[in-house]
Amino acid sequence: MALKICIINGYPEKNRQALTDAGVAGADDLYVRVLKQLIPDPKIDVFMIADPGSSLPGGGIEAYDAFIWTGSNLTIYEDDPRVTRQIEFARKVYEVGRPSFGSCWGVQMAAAAAGGEVRKNPRGRELGFGRKIRLTAEGRAHPMYEGKPDVFDGFIMHLDEVSRVPPGGRLLATNEHTPVQALEVRHKKGIFWATQYHPEYDLYEMARLFVARGEVLVKEGFFADRADLEAKVARMETLGRHPDRKDLRWDLAIGDDLLSPPIRQSELRNWLEKLVIPSVSSRASLNRAAV
Numbered sequence: 001m002a003l004k005i006c007i008i009n010g011y012p013e014k015n016r017q018a019l020t021d022a023g024v025a026g027a028d029d030l031y032v033r034v035l036k037q038l039i040p041d042p043k044i045d046v047f048m049i050a051d052p053g054s055s056l057p058g059g060g061i062e063a064y065d066a067f068i069w070t071g072s073n074l075t076i077y078e079d080d081p082r083v084t085r086q087i088e089f090a091r092k093v094y095e096v097g098r099p100s101f102g103s104c105w106g107v108q109m110a111a112a113a114a115g116g117e118v119r120k121n122p123r124g125r126e127l128g129f130g131r132k133i134r135l136t137a138e139g140r141a142h143p144m145y146e147g148k149p150d151v152f153d154g155f156i157m158h159l160d161e162v163s164r165v166p167p168g169g170r171l172l173a174t175n176e177h178t179p180v181q182a183l184e185v186r187h188k189k190g191i192f193w194a195t196q197y198h199p200e201y202d203l204y205e206m207a208r209l210f211v212a213r214g215e216v217l218v219k220e221g222f223f224a225d226r227a228d229l230e231a232k233v234a235r236m237e238t239l240g241r242h243p244d245r246k247d248l249r250w251d252l253a254i255g256d257d258l259l260s261p262p263i264r265q266s267e268l269r270n271w272l273e274k275l276v277i278p279s280v281s282s283r284a285s286l287n288r289a290a291v
Contacts, residue, residue, distance in 0.1 A: 003276060004043040006057070006064045007031050008089070010072030010105045012050040012082055022212035027070035030200040037261070038269050049089060050074065050082040061096045066276045069102030069109050071198065075160065076108045076118045087113050090192075097189030099279050101271045104158055107183055107194035114187035116166030121159060126177045127222055128206060129258070130156035130197045133181050139172035142184065143274040144193050147266045152257040154181075154197030154264075155206045157213070161196070182267075191275060199267045203240035203258065207233045 009016070009028040016026065025033075028046045035042045045057040045064070050072070058064060069090075074083050090113035093100055102109055108118045134151045135142075162180035165171055166187065173182035178196055185192040201209075210217065210233050214226060223229040239248040243259045257263050 002041050002043055003039060003065045003272070003280065004045075004058070004063065005035065005066050005068060005276075006045045006047055007068045007070065008047045008049050008086075009070050010050055010074060010086060010109075011070070012074070013048070015073050016048075019209075019212050022208055022214075024208040024212050025205055027072075030198075030205060031068050031070065034200050034265055034268055035272075038265070039272055049086050052081075061093055061098060064098060065280050066099045066101070067093055069100065069106035069194070070200075071104035071106070071157075074105070076105070076112050077160075094187045094190035094192070099271070099275045100190065100192040100194075101268065102192065102194040103198045103200060104156075104196060107180065107196045108160060108162055110183055110185045110192040110194040111162045111164070111166050111169065111180075114166035114168060114185050114192075116162060116169060116185075117164035118160055119163040121161040121178060123177050125159050125220060125222075126156050126196075127217065128155070128157065128210065129254070130154040130175060130177070130181065133173050133175045133197065135173050136171050138170050139182065142170070142172050144172065144182070144184070144267050144270050146270050146274070148263065149257060152263070153255070154195070154199070155201040155203075155258065156197040157206075157209055158196060193267070193271050193275065195267060199265050202261075202264075203236050203243075203254070207236035207240065210236070 007028045011027055032044055047056055048054045076083055090109050112118055131153050132151055133154055135145055139145050140150060161178050166185060168186040170184045171180060172184060175181055181197060182195045210229060214229050217223055218225060218229060235248055235252060239245055239252060
């Protein structure tokens with residue numbers, strides 16, 4: 001079964017270019033890589049939704065089996081047309097009933113489009129590694145987390161948080177820094193599984209994101225200076241190339257939950273296997289019955 005999936009890149013063009021200049025893969029490219037590892041021959045379109053005048057590549061929402069939302073450095077609670085058009089589109093996807101998945105910006109979109117709230121995180125930036133993310137009782141029983149440890153770390157970089165879970169939302173994971181680390185939202189005909197952390201990232205790409213955000217990270221006090229940041233980036237990149245390096249695993253406090261793709265990507269794999277593929281099969285059966 002060749003799934004047709006649309007990846008919605010939430011970054012404006014200027015911000016996409018800044019990531020490219022720092023050697024970070026495109027937010028949509030990260031998902032393309034993972035999808036091609038997890039399912040055979042996916043048909044993938046990319047929608048640069050924050051660009052004025054852009055449109056859905058394949059036509060209507062009904063043309064796709066599912067939608068994936070990337071991260072973004074926009075602020076979802078500001079009155080910005082680049083944001084409001086994304087919220088409106090997410091509401092339409094809910095209405096049509098196609099499954100959605102998202103990370104970072106994606107979990108904020110899942111909540112905001114269904115009546116929840118997002119705010120600036122009063123604890124400030126959560127940088128690099130979301131530590132000790134733990135599943136709630138609902139999360140431990142949820143199919144998105146099959147094969148995932150009850151407590152784990154995840155790649156992360158954000159300033160905002162979901163402050164109110166919408167009606168139809170279920171809190172699946174949390175930690176001390178960001179109480180809403182994962183949600184399922186059922187709204188109208190749609191189901192949206194989403195995480196604040198990034199299952200699509202790997203250690204190398206997170207290191208390059210440090211570079212892209214370097215000036216602000218030094219200013220915020222995460223690093224003493226640029227040399228300190230670059231030394232951390234070098235260790236991260238080396239461990240990414242040599243994940244068996246015990247010394248760097250210890251130094252960076254990084255384990256298999258971040259370095260092993262089957263563990264790190266389990267949320268996305270489970271979304272495909274347990275939500276998207278069954279929903280496609282169900283629609284096909286209904287269509288046959290209607291003939």
